[in-house]
Every structure is written in structure tokens, then in C-alpha cells.
Amino acid sequence: xxxxxxxxxxxxxxxxxxxxxxxxxxxxxxxxxxxxxxxxxxxxxxxxxxxxxxxxxxxxxxxxxxxxxxxxxxxxxxxxxxxxxxxxxxxxxxxxxxxxxxxxxxxxxxxxxxxxxxxxxxxxxxxxxxxxxxxxxxxxxxxxxxxxxxxxxxxxxxxxxxxxxxxxxxxxxxxxxxxxxxxxxxxxxxxxxxxxxxxxxxxxxxxxxxxxxxxxxxxxxxxxxxxxxxxxxxxxxxxxxxxxxxxxxxxxxxxxxxxxxxxxxxxxxxxxxxxxx
Amino acid sequence: xxxxxxxxxxxxxxxxxxxxxxxxxxxxxxxxxxxxxxxxxxxxxxxxxxxxxxxxxxxxxxxxxxxxxxxxxxxxxxxxxxxxxxxxxxxxxxxxxxxxxxxxxxxxxxxxxxxxxxxxxxxxxxxxxxxxxxxxxxxxxxxxxxxxxxxxxxxxxxxxxxxxxxxxxxxxxxxxxxxxxxxxxxxxxxxxxxxxxxxxxxxxxxxxxxxxxxxxxxxxxxxxxxxxxxxxxxxxxxxxxxxxxxxxxxxxxxxxxxxxxxxxxxxxxxxxxxxxxxxxxxxxxxxxxxxxxxxxxxxxxxxxxxxxxxxxxxxxxxxxxxxxxxxxxxxxxxxxxxxxxxxxxxxxxxxxxxxxxxxxxxxxx
Numbered sequence: 001x002x003x004x005x006x007x008x009x010x011x012x013x014x015x016x017x018x019x020x021x022x023x024x025x026x027x028x029x030x031x032x033x034x035x036x037x038x039x040x041x042x043x044x045x046x047x048x049x050x051x052x053x054x055x056x057x058x059x060x061x062x063x064x065x066x067x068x069x070x071x072x073x074x075x076x077x078x079x080x081x082x083x084x085x086x087x088x089x090x091x092x093x094x095x096x097x098x099x100x101x102x103x104x105x106x107x108x109x110x111x112x113x114x115x116x117x118x119x120x121x122x123x124x125x126x127x128x129x130x131x132x133x134x135x136x137x138x139x140x141x142x143x144x145x146x147x148x149x150x151x152x153x154x155x156x157x158x159x160x161x162x163x164x165x166x167x168x169x170x171x172x173x174x175x176x177x178x179x180x181x182x183x184x185x186x187x188x189x190x191x192x193x194x195x196x197x198x199x200x201x202x203x204x205x206x207x208x209x210x211x212x213x214x215x216x217x218x219x220x221x222x223x224x225x226x227x228x229x230x231x232x233x234x235x236x237x238x239x240x241x242x243x244x245x246x247x248x249x250x251x252x253x254x255x256x257x258x259x260x261x262x263x264x265x266x267x268x269x270x271x272x273x274x275x276x277x
Numbered sequence: 278x279x280x281x282x283x284x285x286x287x288x289x290x291x292x293x294x295x296x297x298x299x300x301x302x303x304x305x306x307x308x309x310x311x312x313x314x315x316x317x318x319x320x321x322x323x324x325x326x327x328x329x330x331x332x333x334x335x336x337x338x339x340x341x342x343x344x345x346x347x348x349x350x351x352x353x354x355x356x357x358x359x360x361x362x363x364x365x366x367x368x369x370x371x372x373x374x375x376x377x378x379x380x381x382x383x384x385x386x387x388x389x390x391x392x393x394x395x396x397x398x399x400x401x402x403x404x405x406x407x408x409x410x411x412x413x414x415x416x417x418x419x420x421x422x423x424x425x426x427x428x429x430x431x432x433x434x435x436x437x438x439x440x441x442x443x444x445x446x447x448x449x450x451x452x453x454x455x456x457x458x459x460x461x462x463x464x465x466x467x468x469x470x471x472x473x474x475x476x477x478x479x480x481x482x483x484x485x486x487x488x489x490x491x492x493x494x495x496x497x498x499x500x501x502x503x504x505x506x507x508x509x510x511x512x513x514x515x516x517x518x519x520x521x522x523x524x525x526x527x528x529x530x531x532x533x534x535x536x537x538x539x540x541x542x543x544x545x546x547x548x549x550x551x552x553x554x555x556x557x558x559x560x561x562x563x564x565x566x567x568x569x570x571x572x573x574x575x576x577x578x579x580x581x582x583x584x585x586x587x588x589x590x591x592x593x594x595x596x597x598x599x600x601x602x603x604x605x606x607x608x609x610x611x612x613x614x615x616x617x618x619x620x621x622x623x624x625x626x627x628x629x630x631x632x633x634x635x636x637x638x639x640x641x642x
Contacts, residue, residue, distance in 0.1 A: 167374060168380065170334075170339050170365075170372075170374075170378075171380075172380075172391070173339065173364070174337050174339070174365050174366075174368075174370060174371070175391055175392035175395055175443060176366045176367075176392050176396045177366055177391070177395035178364075178395075186380060189380075189382040189383075
């Protein structure tokens with residue numbers, strides 16, 4: 001600790017950079033302090049144990065974990081495709097698959113409705129052939145969350161796959177491993193830190209998802225009303241409750257981000273053994 | 278899916294490699310024919326960028342040839358004209374990569390067992406064989422360590438054990454000593470030699486260091502700019518260089534040209550009088566110590582060759598001095614420090630280089 005402080009002094013932190021960084025920290029801290037300051041602590045337990053709040057919390061957890069799972073199942077192969085396979089229009093496909101990161105979520109929700117709604121391009125057949133109607137169901141919440149969350153996983157994993165020395169996979173092939181065995185036993189373990197980071201980002205994004213959910217899945221307590229929706233709704237009726245629910249959401253996200261911090265910021269790339277003998 | 282190759286029923290002494298490779302990769306234009314005899318260690322020696330590693334990658338199936346044919350053990354593994362391509366995992370090969378490329382997320386034991394596990398050997402059996410290999414290369418104590426804990430020489434032995442554990446018939450080694458610092462290279466080379474001698478299959482070693490080739494190889498093939506320019510024992514190759522690369526390695530002047538009436542004429546138009554040779558396209562080797570430098574063109578000298586030029590550079594190597602001469606025939610002469618002092622030579626000075634015809638060795642190109 002003392003050595004670190006001494007080193008910092010010797011290097012000499014540039015004052016303007018430090019000042020701007022502090023402003024940035026305050027910028028993020030202030031809204032949180034505002035919430036904590038206005039929180040009705042004496043009634044907190046009452047609001048938290050209400051059925052509606054617990055239902056919304058549980059739904060948020062279940063849906064965001066499903067969305068994360070789907071993002072991994074489909075996002076990792078997509079990232080691999082984008083990183084490793086050269087095909088015409090790859091740039092277009094990448095832009096298409098990450099579009100929902102910059103798209104206003106409400107627009108995304110409307111677009112999902114036109115695609116998967118009862119009269120949508122695919123939705124009408126789901127309805128006609130299978131009797132499946134997606135909008136305003138819990139499945140719709142998961143789909144909306146996956147739609148906005150998966151790109152975070154895809155870009156993180158794609159970057160890791162690009163950085164990975166492809167010759168490690170070559171080594172696996174020369175040892176008698178098929179492409180699929182190599183992918184499972186060499187590629188995936190090598191990119192695990194990035195996969196964890198991407199999954200956490202995707203999960204956090206899914207947990208906070210609001211716009212696409214409310215347009216595609218609606219706001220029905222018990223089936224589609226997630227925490228962000230519950231917070232928004234209670235802002236109109238009971239702002240005190242909204243603050244408590246918001247703080248719960250923040251606390252959960254915060255705990256995960258802090259807990260997994262080392263996984264994605266603390267990782268240092270080590271040289272391959274033997275090179276630095 | 279993954280078919281384990283079982284070459285054990287074939288006698289090891291009948292196993293051969295025959296490869297004709299042609300491919301275009303970026304600026305590299307590779308046209309190389311290689312034959313490796315049973316149990317032989319062939320060193321592929323050449324400068325950086327010559328295509329050495331690409332040759333290994335083609336043999337391993339990690340790079341595709343545009344045309345040609347590769348047959349290991351009589352089985353064709355790559356032949357574009359016949360539409361044959363055997364995937365790397367189904368070739369009977371072992372590959373030791375330049376930086377060893379051990380799997381960082383596995384223990385050393387798991388690394389060595391990996392090839393066997395990939396070929397569906399039961400876990401217990403794979404681990405037993407891997408442990409035997411680690412003992413053989415002196416790494417039994419490191420079985421449960423991560424590769425990161427190994428020194429460069431140990432990592433190389435682990436990589437060798439990993440490659441040999443699957444019982445390949447052809448072992449490919451890509452610059453296995455290049456990643457090591459000079460201090461450990463000698464002892465690791467001795468170790469490697471010992472371990473390679475216990476392997477009875479064919480081995481191809483890629484290196485840019487003739488010392489590796491000298492210490493480890495039965496024969497060397499010189500690869501320069503995508504072409505195999507010379508094949509033979511290292512003594513044969515260095516005695517009669519056939520490329521600028523080998524001439525530089527050995528430290529001699531190599532002249533190529535056409536011989537008519539006892540005179541070799543280079544492409545630049547320089548004439549070299551030689552003692553006796555058959556007419557036709559030839560190589561001539563002029564050893565730097567056989568060149569005498571004089572300030573004034575000699576009159577009545579027994580030396581039949583005199584080339585005039587300017588001094589390009591002067592390099593002192595101990596009590597010897599290498600003098601580079603720019604002339605119609607660029608040469609490097611080797612003189613003593615005393616001669617340098619007596620002649621007061623400086624870069625840019627005009628100088629005359631003389632050589633007796635009998636000091637020039639000539640052989641057909």
C-alpha cells in the first residue's frame with residue numbers, strides 16, 4: 001500500500017486528468033446518493049415484502065437469467081462466426097446484430113411486435129400453425145431482454161476470439177482433436193474470462209430492460225411486469241415505493257458488478273510460457 | 278468423428294514422407310519437394326520468410342497446398358488434383374510449435390494427455406501414458422503444475438512429450454530452440470537431441486540456426502525464397518554452397534556465372550580466371566583469406582585475378598579484419614590487423630583485390 005502510494009507520487013498524476021476523473025465519479029455517485037437520501041427507510045421493509053414487489057423481483061430475476069442463457073447459447077456461436085469466418089457482408093451482419101445496442105429500446109419492442117406479434121411476419125404462422133401467441137407473455141419479456149442484451153455478449157466474446165492466438169487451436173488439431181473438440185476443450189476455456197464478462201454485461205442490460213419489454217410484452221403484474229416496469233408504475237402512484245424498488249435493483253446489480261470485477265478488469269494477459277524463459 | 282490413426286502395425290522402417298508442395302501465400306511463392314527417409318531427421322534450414330514454417334503447416338494439414346501431393350507412410354494426405362485432403366487430426370503427425378503453445382488452462386499432465394483424450398483413449402489410460410512421458414522427459418514433478426510454471430526448456434520438453442504421446446510417425450519441430458535465451462539453448466539442445474534419438478519415426482526440424490542443424494540433423498535441406506536450393510549432409514552443403522544464404526552462413530564469397538575457356542563470367546560482366554573446370558553454368562567459391570589486397574595494381578604477379586573497387590566497410594573480428602569491397606564482383610576479403618595498419622585502409626579507398634586461380638574452387642551449378 002505504501003509502496004503504491006510512493007510510486008503514484010513519483011510518477012506524478014496529471015492534475016487535469018485527475019480532476020476530470022473525479023468529476024466523472026461524482027457524476028455517477030450523485031444520483032445514487034440522491035436516491036439514498038430520499039429513501040423512506042422506515043417503510044422500506046413494508047414495501048419490499050409486498051406481494052407485487054416480490055413478484056416483480058422474481059420475474060426480473062427469472063427473465064434476465066433466461067435472457068442471459070439464450071444470449072450465451074446463440075451469442076457465442078454468432079461471435080465465433082463473426083470472428084473466425086470470412087464471408088461477404090460480414091460487416092453488415094455484425095452491424096445488424098449489434099444494432100439493438102444503439103436502437104431506442106421502445107423502437108426495438110415495436111419491431112419485435114411486427115416480427116413476432118399475432119399479425120407479424122413470423123408471428124402469424126406461429127399463431128396459425130402452433131397456436132402460439134408471444135406478445136404480452138413472459139416469453140415476450142425474455143425475447144425483448146435477449147434482443148437488447150445479446151449484443152453486449154457478442155462483441156465481448158468476438159473481441160476475445162480475435163485476440164486468441166489461432167495457433168493454439170492449430171496445436172489442438174495436430175494432437176488429433178476435431179474442430180468441435182478443439183472448440184469445447186481449447187477455445188472456450190481460453191475465452192472464459194471474456195465470456196463471463198460478456199454474460200454479466202448482458203445480464204445487467206437484461207435486468208434493467210424497460211422500453212422493449214413494455215412495448216412488446218406489456219405491463220401485467222405476475223407475467224410481464226419486471227422490476228423496472230414496477231418502478232416506473234409506482235412512480236406515478238407511490239414514489240416512496242419506487243425509490244425502494246429502484247434501490248433493490250441497484251443493490252443487486254452493484255453486488256454482481258463488484259463481485260465479478262476481477263474477472264474482467266483484473267485480468268492481465270500473460271505471455272505464453274517458454275517465451276519468457 | 279475423430280478417427281485415431283493406428284500406424285503401429287506398419288513397420289517403422291518402411292515409413293516415408295514424400296511431398297511436392299506448391300502454394301502462393303501472400304508474397305511467398307513456395308515450390309518445394311521433400312523426401313524424408315525412414316527414421317531420418319531432416320533439418321529445413323533457411324532465412325526468415327523463406328517458407329520453412331509454411332512447409333510444416335502444409336505437412337500437418339494446417340495450410341492447404343495449391344498443387345502437388347503429400348504422402349505420409351504411402352497414404353496420400355493432400356492432393357488437390359485428386360480432391361484428397363486428410364484433416365490435421367487424422368494425420369499421423371506430431372507438431373512442436375515455436376512457442377510450444379501449451380494449453381495454459383490445463384495442467385502439464387493434462388496437456389500431455391490431451392492428444393490421447395482427443396482420440397478417445399479412456400481417461401485413466403491417457404493419464405498413465407502421459408505420466409510415463411513426463412517421466413521420460415524429466416518433468417514428473419511438474420505434472421500437476423500449470424505450463425506457466427515451467428521454464429523455457431521445460432516447456433519445450435512438455436511440448437515434445439505432448440506431441441509424441443500420440444505415437445506419431447512424423448514429428449514436425451518448428452524452431453524448437455528459437456524461443457530460448459542463449460544461456461540455456463546449449464543444454465536444451467543437448468536434451469532435445471537425446472529425446473529425438475529415442476524416437477524412431479521421421480522428424481523434420483525447421484531452423485534458421487545452422488548449429489541446430491549440425492547438432493540434430495542427419496541431412497539438411499536449404500530453403501531460400503520458397504525453393505529448396507540444396508539437400509545433403511551439412512558437411513556437403515557447406516563445402517559446396519549453392520545459395521547466397523549458405524555462402525553467407527559459411528562466410529565465403531559465392532560467385533555464379535558461365536564458364537568458357539577457363540574464365541567464369543558473371544551476370545554483371547565480371548571475369549574470374551579459374552584453374553580448371555568444365556564449361557557451362559557454374560559456382561565458384563572464393564575464400565576471404567585467399568584474397569590479397571594491394572594499393573597499386575600488381576605488375577608481374579602470379580595471381581591471375583585482379584579486381585579494382587572501393588572499400589565498402591571494414592569489420593574487425595579479433596585479430597582478423599573483414600573488408601567488404603565494392604567492385605564489379607562484390608567481395609569480402611579477410612586480412613590481418615597488421616596488414617590493415619600497414620595499408621592504412623579506410624572505407625571509400627580505392628583498392629585492388631587479387632586471387633590466384635588455383636585458390637578458387639569451381640563446381641557445376
